[in-house]
Amino acid sequence: xxxxxxxxxxxxxxxxxxxxxxxxxxxxxxxxxxxxxxxxxxxxxxxxxxxxxxxxxxxxxxxxxxxxxxxxxxxxxxxxxxxxxxxxxxxxxxxxxxxxxxxxxxxxxxxxxxxxxxxxxxxxxxxxxxxxxxxxxxxxxxxxxxxxxxxxxxxxxxxxxxxxxxxxxxxxxxxxxxxxxxxxxxxxxxxxxxxxxxxxxxxxxxxxxxxxxxxxxxxxxxxxxxxxxxxxxxxxxxxxxxxxxxxxxxxxxxxxxxxxxxxxxxxxxxxxxx
Numbered sequence: 001x002x003x004x005x006x007x008x009x010x011x012x013x014x015x016x017x018x019x020x021x022x023x024x025x026x027x028x029x030x031x032x033x034x035x036x037x038x039x040x041x042x043x044x045x046x047x048x049x050x051x052x053x054x055x056x057x058x059x060x061x062x063x064x065x066x067x068x069x070x071x072x073x074x075x076x077x078x079x080x081x082x083x084x085x086x087x088x089x090x091x092x093x094x095x096x097x098x099x100x101x102x103x104x105x106x107x108x109x110x111x112x113x114x115x116x117x118x119x120x121x122x123x124x125x126x127x128x129x130x131x132x133x134x135x136x137x138x139x140x141x142x143x144x145x146x147x148x149x150x151x152x153x154x155x156x157x158x159x160x161x162x163x164x165x166x167x168x169x170x171x172x173x174x175x176x177x178x179x180x181x182x183x184x185x186x187x188x189x190x191x192x193x194x195x196x197x198x199x200x201x202x203x204x205x206x207x208x209x210x211x212x213x214x215x216x217x218x219x220x221x222x223x224x225x226x227x228x229x230x231x232x233x234x235x236x237x238x239x240x241x242x243x244x245x246x247x248x249x250x251x252x253x254x255x256x257x258x259x260x261x262x263x264x265x266x267x268x269x270x271x272x273x274x
Contacts, residue, residue, distance in 0.1 A: 001041050005060075008081040014060040015053040015082070019045025022115070023088050024272065026052040027079060029097030029121075030135075030196075031142045031189050033059025033179060035172040036096065039261035040268070047269050048092070053082050055099075057188020059179050066188070070205055071195035076102045076109065083113070092272055094118035097138075097228055097254065098192070104207040107214055116272055117218045121254045123229045124207040125237035128200040134228045135196040139189070146189055149180035161254035163225040169258060211240040218244040219271045221264065223252030245271075 001018040016034050018041050026037045034052035044050050055075045057063035066074050079102060083091065092115050095103035100122020107114050123134050138161075145157035154176050155168040179185065199205055207214075218241055222234045231248060238244045247267050249256045257264045 001038075001045065006082070006085050008078060008085060011056055011064055011078065012062045013053055013056075013078070013082065015051060016041055017049070017051045018042055019048055019050050021048045022272070023091035024048040024050045025079070025083065025088070025091045025093050026050065027093070027095040027099030027102055028052070028055065028058070029099050030138055030192050031058070031146070032096070033175070035059065035175045035179075036169075036255070037257060038172055040257050040265055043261075043265045044268060048272065051082075051086065051088070051091075053079070055079075057184055057192075059175075060182070063182075063184030063188045066191045066195065069195065070199050070202075071192040072098065072101050072105055072205060075192075076106050079106065080110070089113065090115050092116035092118065094120065094268070095122060096120040096257065097122060098196070100124055101207065104214065105205070107216055108210070111216065114216050117214065117216050118221065118268065118271070119218065119234075120221045120257060121223065121226050121229045122220075125211075125233040126208065126230065128206075130230065130233070132197045132200045135193045135200070138228060139193040142189060143186075146180055146186040149177055151177060154180070161227050162259055163223060163251050163253040164259065167259065208237060211237055212242065214241050215243060217271075217274075219267070220244060220246045221249065221256050221267065222246070223249045223254060223256050223259070225252060226254045228254045 028036045033054045037052045054061035093103040100119040104124045141160040145153040158169040159165045222231045238246045
């Protein structure tokens with residue numbers, strides 16, 4: 001795995017990449033960063049060209065004001081600048097949580113570019129009220145860590161949406177501690193979560209009422225005990241999608257890619273190579 005920086009619309013953006021083969025884009029959730037995929041990038045890189053970027057105001061990517069913007073739209077435009085800058089004409093898109101919302105909207109914007117879609121704990125199947133609650137809960141879970149980042153507050157943050165509370169994701173803690181200390185992190189996080197709530201009832205940014213139109217091969221990965229996205233909604237929603245399967249992780253919370261990294265990696269390789 002290697003790291004690099006690229007300027008996208010004047011925003012200095014960090015990304016990781018590894019491997020060779022068909023392109024695979026990994027996009028993290030609100031308040032996270034590309035580091036969240038460190039247990040996956042090298043393994044998946046044995047089969048694919050893997051790219052994981054930090055969204056605007058996340059990780060080591062610069063922040064900019066997004067007060068009046070729809071956060072998922074602003075971040076999707078940033079992702080498209082990234083794929084354009086790297087010359088990625090086609091790619092599989094795997095998005096965690098908010099990243100899954102970006103991926104689903106990305107399909108409607110550029111359907112021919114997306115070869116596969118992976119939705120990981122993504123609230124795209126939720127009602128507006130459920131989406132609002134998920135955004136508020138995510139904000140409550142992370143506010144303390146952003147306001148006073150220490151190794152201990154980050155450990156509590158990292159297990160907040162896990163089913164098993166003993167895996168504190170130690171290998172990324174120092175990166176998180178440094179990233180959370182950068183200017184604009186808390187403001188970017190609050191603008192994103194508040195924006196999700198503000199625009200939750202606008203049908204232009206819904207996915208759950210357009211599931212039948214997502215024709216790309218889709219894998220839904222979700223934990224049975226995910227506090228941010230309801231597995232029942234995911235299972236029912238997947239039935240409406242013409243080319244979709246669900247992988248339900250037992251004894252798992254919001255982050256199957258880290259809570260059960262080996263199983264997640266096998267599932268990704270099997271799905272993307274099928």
